[in-house]
Every structure is written in structure tokens, then in C-alpha cells.
Amino acid sequence: MKALTITSPNNSIVEDVPEPVAGDNQVVVDVTRVGICGTDQEFFTGEMVYLHSNQAKYPVRIGHEWCGIVSEIGKGVNPKWLGQRVTGDTMLGCGTCYRCTSGRQHVCDDRYEIGVRNGWPGACAEKLLVPERALHLLPDSIDDAIGALIEPAGNSLRAVEAALAGPGKEILIYGTGTIGLLCAQLAQAAGANVHLVGRNERTIKLAHEIGIKNAGTDLIKPRTGFDGIIDATNHKSIPHEIVQAVEPGGRVVYIGISGEPSLIDSRDLALKDVTAVGILSASPGLKGAIEIFARGEVDPRPLIAATISLNEVHVVFMGKRPKGAGDGPKIHIDPRMK
Template identity: 25%
Template sequence: MENTFPVLHGLADLRLETHPIPPLKPNDVLIRISKVGLCGSDISLVYKGRVGDSVRKPPLGVGHECSGVVTKCGPAVKNFKPGDRVTIETGGPCRTCDLCIGGRYNLCDQASFHSPLGRYPGCLARYYIHDADLCFKLPDNVSDEEGAIIEPLAVAVHACRRASVELGSSVLICGAGPIGLLCLLTAKAMGATNILVTDIKENRLKTAKNIGAHHTLLVDDSDPKILAKKIKDVMGCMPPITLECSGTQSAITTGIYATRSSGVIMLVGVGSPQVTLPLVHAGMREIDIRGVYRYIQCYPAAIAMIANGLIDVKPLITHRFKFEEFQKAFDMFHTGEDGAIKCMISCD
């Protein structure tokens, strides 16, 4: 049995290849991939050769947001059977290091989104082998496309949990891209009642408003202190929580100036490896700057939020492509043309 999937051989050099599917290990499941969503980290990997400060060497598979159908199970798998619809928590922590044992398996050195070509290609493939313990059944009322958005939604859940978003929270969200909009939906579902979303694109702010933002603010090249003052005026307060989802130096700086003393700014977006920030200002106001990487046991909550109607992710899917159109999908998402927010590729 063979598998077909794009392989990254160099910057912007994706080639469709076919390779044999390796034998399953005892706890593996073979998944026929249905839908794959493109993420900013996929774009960074393909066109920059890195994700944040992590440089990845080709050949590499691509894609990590997916849903699919179990087609075969290893002999030790008890909780799945062929025909089960699933979403997968990509990566594979070692489960033996101090971080894994301590419950921070998301930070394990082996838990990479994009695995080298071999046993695990990217999820953008006809088939994918994964550990059954990191697969989750999809309820009947959760579509394949929604199932593919569980992965980035889990990032938003993890970010909001680490920021202690709760009933009545005021939250500033910098960046109305896919992860910023998912953070908006998650924060609102967790009880935030005063959410402002900023972005440099009016069409994305319109989407933010349509899905529940209480306020939006179009930002420009103004001084971050001036923008922070505008944020305070619009929200009626300095927010105690900022979710920075753009990864840009200017937005992080604005977030530091806008966040209330003793508040927290979460670095959700991934941008340049090095940025210059007003750290002394943050330190003297006791603003906590925290990182977010992936998620920790957030998939059940993310699935339940969609299944129970707490959030609606469907408006975020703006473009759809066939498997054979993967290059077109990457190029369009890379350029940002046509107002793309979430591009979905069908592998059926």
C-alpha cells in the first residue's frame, strides 16, 4: 500500500511524491486524511525554512491541522476501530523526559509539528500513521472541516487557560488572523465580556466583529504608546490580559504598553526570532510575559466547545482546495490575496 503527499525539498520547493506506507506499530492507527487546514507555521516552514527560531532541514512533510477516518488499527489499539472519524494531536512526545513526566509534554524536544520525511510525513497526505493515544473521536455533529480546526483551536484554549481568562475578563487580542480569531471565540466562550481585537486589515476586523468582538481597532504605524492610549479609550480600561497573536515587534510593544500593571501578555503568534521590546517598562509594572507553545490536554475541551455550540469556527474557512491544488493553496495563503483567513484542503 502506498501513500502520496507533498515533500518540501527546499524553500518554496514542494514536490508530490509517493512512498510505501510502513507497518503499524502496536499502538498505531492508519488514518485516511479527510481535511487539512493551512497554518502560518506551514507557510513559514515552506517559504522561510523555519518556524520561529527553529530551522528545519528538508526533506520534510507539511501540514499538521487535520481530520480523517481510521482505516486500520495496530494490535494494541482498543479505543478505535476502522470507520471512526478522528482529529489528531500532531507530534509525538517521548513520554519519558522530565517535561513529559511533569505534564508539560508540549515542550518535549521530540514533540515537533513537522516530522522529517519517513515514518511520519506531514498530515497533508492521503494517509497518516499516528499514535492512537493522540487521536480523538469526532462527534457526529462536528464536520471534517471543523475537526481540522481543532488543532489551532487547542492552541487558543491553552493560551486562554494560561492567561486565566474567566467570566468578566477584559482581553486585548493583537492580530485578527486565524489564531487571533480563534482566541477571540475561545475567550468569549470562557466568559470574557470586554474584548478588543486589533489588526492592520479592515476585512479581518470585520470578521472579528461578525463573530463576536466587542470592539475592533485598525492599527497603523503610530507610536505604540499612542495606540495603547487608543486601546484604553475604546475598552474603557487597560486590559489585564493581552493575547498577542501577530508575532510582530510593534504589536508586542503595543501590548506591553496597553496591558494593565500586574497584567499578563501572552505571546501566541510566532514571528521573528529576535525582537526589541521595552522590557524595563514591563518589569517595573510587573507585567508577566508568557509564551504559548501548542497545548496541554486541550483537545477534549476544543472538541466539546464546537460540539456543544459554544463557538462557531465555520466563518473562518474562507477558501477550499482539492488535494492536487496544494501548491495553489500555499501560494495564495502566503500572499494573503482574496482575504484568506483559513485555507482548507480536501484530501478525500
């Protein structure tokens, strides 16, 4: 089968690799759509932290935002999965440690991350190997475009819930990338008054088009201040800034990760009685994201700028937008495209 492999910093190829074979409690999925994430870009540039902590190494088969159809099942797998449209969890814990058995498999020390950590091949390929326990069924109301946005949406939903977004709450989101825009959509759907700050005029324009009225490059503080603030950027100064900007007793949520250390004075947290929450993965939010999209409460499809083939990915990694791309921050891949 065809698969995209990053071989070294700034080098990627589409190559023929052996098709996966479903082992015990595993399935093979024919991939119909996969998203390019900032993590994938960091693997391409060599900045990804796992490359420097020996939890990943080249060559890397990327792709962790995906959906597809189960085409093969291994021994012990429920036959109901065969032929079903699915997406799945990126985080694959060992299943036996205390974290895994207490519902926190996404922070298992020995976890694999599909297309990211410890060498589990990703979904930028025609087929993907996945454990049955990681699968989530997609209802007919969720198409492939939305199906491959479930993973970033699960992360975003967790961030929005951590900020306690709800009716009457003033929620500020820094960053107008995919996560920031999804957070804005989900927080607004929860009834919050959403404020979105970014630097990209194209995605700010898109935010207005999808109904986020208070979006711009400048921070306009509401009379009552911000009850919760989400950092969906990779800028090292924002973690400190949002602690200063949040109301006493409020919440700050960190889902963006800077390539450099970010400094927060814990005295600011304590003296303002602020709760700080870090979000690592979509795992606990996948089910909720599927339900919200299935009900039509949020339509994330405008965030997709273009859908390309595996052969076009290298050009995108080099910073060029596909011909005819829309304003959205997300690029999708259809491995079936020639």
C-alpha cells in the same frame, strides 16, 4: 498514496509515496481534512526556524491540523479506534523523560512534531501514521471542517485561559489571523469583553460578522484598561508594546512568533507586576477545544475561506487565494479531492 512534499524553498510537489503501515501502538488515519498553517508557509519560504536548527530538513511532508477516520490499527491498539473519526496531538514526546511523565510531553527535547519536527510525515496526504496515545475522538456534532480546526483552537484556548479571560475582563488580542480570531471567539464565549486589533481589512470585516464588535485597525482603550493582552501576530515590535499597554497586575500572552528577535525589558514586567506566558502548542488544550465546539459555544467554520485539493496547494503557497474564497484566513485541504 498521494502526498504533498515541500522539496526546497518555494518548491512543492504532489507525489506518490508508500502508504504508512501501523506499527505497535500506532494507527493509520484516512485524512478527510487538513489545514494550511503559517508554519507550513514558513517551510515553503524556507523561514521556518527548525530548518535552521537542524530539527527539520527538506524534503518536508507538512500538515499538522487534521482530522480523519482510523482505517488500520497496529499491535497493542484498542480495537475501539477502528472506524472512528479522530483528530490528534501534533506533539509526540518520547514518553519516558521527566517532562513527558509530568504531563509536559509537548516540550520534550526529543519530541517529534507531526508534519513539522524531526521528520514525522504530516497530514497533507491521503493517509497519516499516528500513535494511539495522540488520538482524540471527535463526536458527531463536530464535522470535518471543525475537526481540522481543533489544533489551532487548542492553542487559542490555552492563550485565552492564560490571559484569564472571563466575565467582565477586558481582553485585547493583536492579530486577525486564524489564531487571533479563534482567541477572540473563545474569549468572548468565556464572557470577556473582547478587543481585536489587526491590519487586514478583510479579516476585520469577518470579525464583525462573527460577533466581535470591537475589531479594527486602531486601538481604543477601555476606561479601565486591558486586564489581559494576547499577541497573535508575528511582528517583532508587538511583544514590547503589549507590556506597555496592559494594566498593572495584568497578563500578557505570547502565542505569535516573530521571524526576528523581539525585545522585552524585564523591568517593565517587574515594576508593573505583569505575568507573561508563552504558548507553544495545543496539546493541553485539545480536549477543552473539542468540548467547547461539541457544545456549540463557538462556531469556527466562518474562518475557513475555501477547501482545496492537494494539487492546488502550491498556488496558495505562492500567494493566490482560491477562486470563490471567502473572507476567512484559513485554507483547508481535502486530500480526496481531485
